Structure formats: structure tokens, C-alpha cells
Amino acid sequence: xxxxxxxxxxxxxxxxxxxxxxxxxxxxxxxxxxxxxxxxxxxxxxxxxxxxxxxxxxxxxxxxxxxxxxxxxxxxxxxxxxxxxxxxxxxx
Numbered sequence: 001x002x003x004x005x006x007x008x009x010x011x012x013x014x015x016x017x018x019x020x021x022x023x024x025x026x027x028x029x030x031x032x033x034x035x036x037x038x039x040x041x042x043x044x045x046x047x048x049x050x051x052x053x054x055x056x057x058x059x060x061x062x063x064x065x066x067x068x069x070x071x072x073x074x075x076x077x078x079x080x081x082x083x084x085x086x087x088x089x090x091x092x
Contacts (some may be wrong), residue, residue, distance in 0.1 A: 061088050 011019075057078050062072045065085075074085050 058088055061085055062092070065089050 048080070057080065061074050061078045061080060064077065065071075065088075069077075071082060071085050075082060078085070081089070
């Protein structure tokens with residue numbers, strides 16, 4: 001019986017190699033997920049900044065229009081196109 005139990009504990013090099021490959025893939029996935037999450041956070045922060053800048057430019061365009069500036073001046077100061085300015089003024 002002792003010999004049968006010892007036989008169960010013996011694994012081939014191929015089996016050991018497969019175990020190491022599996023462990024390596026699992027570790028790689030963990031690292032990849034962590035890096036992906038960090039990159040996603042950075043992209044989210046940058047997108048939030050861009051959105052905030054857009055909204056600020058939009059508010060500024062509305063204020064300029066309310067102050068009586070012509071569309072050409074608003075375009076040159078905000079970088080919006082004429083169609084974008086018209087849409088902003090329409091939405092109000």
C-alpha cells in the first residue's frame with residue numbers, strides 16, 4: 001500500500017511544466033487586470049477633464065452670446081464651429 005501512495009505523488013516533468021504554465025497564465029492575468037484597471041482609471045480621469053473643459057467652453061459661449069458678441073467672435077474665442085455655436089444657443 002505504501003508503494004501505491006508514493007506512485008500517486010510522482011508527477012512527470014510534462015505535468016509539472018503544465019502546472020507551471022497554468023500558474024504563469026493565472027499570474028499574468030492578475031497582473032494584466034491590475035494594469036488594465038489602472039489604465040482605465042487614468043483614461044477616465046482624462047476623459048472627465050476633457051468633458052469639464054468642453055462644458056466650460058460651452059458655458060463661456062453662452063455667456064458671450066448673452067453679452068451680445070457676434071457668432072464669429074465666439075467661434076474665434078471658443079474654437080467651436082458655427083453649427084456648434086448655433087446648437088449651444090438653441091439649447092440655451
